[in-house]
Amino acid sequence: MPLPFLTADRAFDADAEDIALPFDDHDSWRRPYRPGPWRVAAAATLLLLASFVLLAGVIITVTGSLSGASVCFVLAGAAIVSALRLLRVGAWVSRHGVRRVAFLRTTTIAWSDASVVRTVQQPVRWLGFPRTVQGQALIVVRRGSETPMPLLTDHNADFLARAEAFERATDTVEAWSDEYRTG
Template sequence: MPLPFLTADRAFDAAAEDVALPFDDHDQWRRPYRPGPWRVAAAAMLLLLASFILLAATIIAAAGEIPGAAVCAGFGALVIASSLRLLRVGTWVSRHGVRRVGFFFTTTVPWGKAQALRTVQQPVRWLGLPRTVQGQALVLVRQGGETMPPLLTDHSADFLARGEAFERATDTVEAWSDEYGALATR
């Protein structure tokens, strides 16, 4: 089964250095980086937990407790859906704008409504936990001066201990902004 979210870095690695947007279809939403090992490990652990929950549901169903098995199977399905959503979390770009996908909420900003996109030094959350550390963040400022939460940080589950991947991802998002932000203002 092809996993398209894992092929993002390969496309950028295979592209020439002067090509900032290596994809042919710029209308499709794409993550300009590969999910980090922390994010993938957390999703794998959730899937492992789901397998035990579904095994328990099977044993409960074999014992004849169908309502309990249904509750257990429903909880297992919820854990599977959570692990898949965890893999979708991140920053996605297309010709239409930039999308910040969170676990519960998604925010989309069209390129025409973006005033500035820059990398700044600021306190960032470590692995999405409440603890903050000094780090870099890619920040989008909307027209009117409203600043969104950081699109990318170098201490997130995607980029912790992967500084080169963070630089490549921020450069790519900025290239999309330069390409389509200029077109939107015409």
């Protein structure tokens, strides 16, 4: 069974390290990096919890309490949807622009609306928690706006303790920006 979210780094194998825009279809949205171990572990934990809740729902259904079973099935469904959404969180690029997918919200910026895409040193949130640490962030600034929107940080769930992957991802997003923002 193909898992497309795990094939994002396929162009960065040993034989294709110099390819900046590795995908043939530039119209579809792609994440230019693999989900990090923290994100995958959190999603796996949610799916494990959902399996236990589903098992509890089946046991409750067999005992005859349909209202309790329906609550269990709804909770398990919410956990599964949350795990899948957690795996989609990140920065996505295409010929049309850059998309920042958060857990509850998605923001898309067309390349023509982006004035700057660069990596900066700034305080960043550690694993998405309110605590901030000094780190690097890939930011995009819209034309006519002064406030930068961070796309990636080196302390989020995808890049914590993976500096090389962060550099490769930021270089790839900047290459997409250079290709489509000016052209």
